[in-house]
Amino acid sequence: MEIDVDKLKREWAGSTFDTAEFEISADDLRDFALACGETAPHYTDPSHPDFRAVPNFTARYVGRRILPDNFPRLSDGFGFDAGKCVTVLGPIRPGDKVTAKSRIHDIYTKTGRSGTMLFIVHRMEFSNQRGESVSIVDWRMVQRARS
């Protein structure tokens, strides 16, 4: 079955299909930074005057749904995580309440040694309690395209 990527994009990309809220604690920020091997005190010491989240902090979050309801099954397998790209737009600090809105940002195919792959880019946009955008996470999921 050949995948019509342009049709898929027209039908599924762009619309928000999930919204989730997360409260940010100092412990979460510190623990995540330490787990990443971070040593800079403004990431690891909650008493630091500029204490904030490490740049990749929002990559830890997932929404309640990975794909929209009724999104077509395009592969015989489950696929795998092809990585996350985090864009930092503003600081995240203890006590913040961030809202994450999820949508499909892009769908595309490419060919490699193992055959044709389908990539779905799941975008989460994070804003804080003041409505300020603080982070964008693009999560690429790759599936083997049905042949």
Place this chain on the structure above:
Amino acid sequence: MILDLHNHSIVSDDGRAKVENYCQWIRKREIPLDGFVLSEHRQFDAVSDYRKLEDEYGLAILKASEVETDYGHVLVFGVNEAMQDAFDFRRIDLPLALVLREVDRCGGVAVPCHPGRPRVGMCAHFEARGPVDGVTVIETRNGGSRASEDERALHLAEERGYRGVGGSDAHIVSHIGRCVTRFPAPIRGMGDLVEALRAGEFEAVSWKSTSTS
């Protein structure tokens, strides 16, 4: 003049290298490159302007594309608007014959890359479905291909009389300069590069065994 003809920056979906970091790596590691080409996947980056980096690091930074055809991946040099109108760079099933014809008609050069690799290289498709006319240059030295895959490419070039170029196919900074192409004449821009490729005045060089990564 030595150029690395096949590299990807963060403009490509799987590229992890910023162009400035390539420049810094080349200078810090004293890699004897005069410049490199960015061949982003399934697109031509008409927006990025690297002239400031060229001046700062004394390197030629040229832009091309890597498209996907029914006979594997193909580097396209000399991309212009007419060429972008002629076929959709985003597609993964472009007919190789069409790409070769249209790139030539629009004044560029199409170079099948990593031909020895399975599925995305031209050799296997030639064996299965027969050769396609119009190929003159292939990438015989690719930084991401296995030794046996480069050997296969070299064999095809010898067999069919193709000229060979070298490119690293770098996606991270430390992979640039693994495979290069040596030109006897200076290459001042994409026009010179296309002219040299059309004239067949170059040789592929592999630095894989000497690269420091």
